């Protein structure tokens with residue numbers, strides 16, 4: 001049975017969550033839940049109304065995404081959409097606060113596990129989990145209607161794509177990144193504050209930046225950056241613009257430092273917000289394979305839109321290996337092979353046991369079809 005509010009694949013955002021009414025219009029809504037934050041003069045009943053009527057998109061639901069989504073669902077963001085392509089693994093639990101050992105055992109996709117958990121925490125708001133790969137082909141549709149976007153991504157390529165979309169459609173977004181005990185965040189209001197490319201003109205070359213795999217990461221650093229991101233979202237939604245972070249904020253939890261790096265002025269020659277040249281969005285050739293941070297794995301995307309019948313695929317694969325399935329995905333290990341394929345209904349697959357995209361594509365073609 002599909003989980004209420006969870007959408008598998010790159011489905012339009014009009015798919016209804018558990019309720020289609022915005023919660024503020026529900027007469028039975030008990031605002032007692034928010035009493036401790038509405039006391040704050042900067043929020044008040046009016047601010048709470050704005051939070052309850054807002055739509056926030058969280059892209060990536062690893063450590064940062066699950067920590068900020070947790071805070072935002074509790075704060076009463078009326079419609080929270082969580083997009084993630086991955087499933088929960090044991091090494092996530094050290095810092096990814098929305099997941100538990102049952103999610104690991106059942107290999108639940110992160111967007112689904114997060115939506116389910118948050119809906120239990122706050123059933124007055126709409127939580128939509130979307131299990132998909134965020135890319136140039138779907139990002140505009142996913143961002144459509146969002147008041148704010150929260151960055152919970154694990155790679156720069158997608159972050160520059162997000163910056164393009166946010167600037168193009170004038171949606172504020174909150175950048176966040178964490179590595180080891182160190183984290184950074186910055187709030188981008190297109191047209192009013194410098195965008196990601198004003199500050200970092202080009203993404204770092206692939207493989208040059210440390211990742212959570214190579215340098216590690218501690219939970220407290222994640223929580224700190226995610227907490228700042230969530231507070232920035234709340235300020236944006238209630239309209240307390242003067243209180244926003246106007247720097248590149250850098251924090252180190254181990255050595256206890258907090259630095260505010262001043263941002264440059266809006267750059268009229270910035271390709272993105274100055275010249276409105278959305279290179280990452282417009283020139284993206286959807287790459288068929290992506291190495292996944294945190295796994296010895298490669299994601300393979302099908303050519304064009306697909307809709308796989310996982311039951312039928314399972315019957316086809318059963319004779320040639322071990323298969324297991326849950327509501328969201330099919331897992332297959334070919335007999336005698338060290339590889340494992342996790343297949344989603346939209347045709348996307350995560351091939352584990354390799355970082356070689358050619359090998360991943362070949363396994364995909366052999367067992368799932370080109």
Ligand SMILES: [Zn+2]
Pocket residue numbers: 194195196197198199267270271272273274
């Ligand atoms: Zn810019």
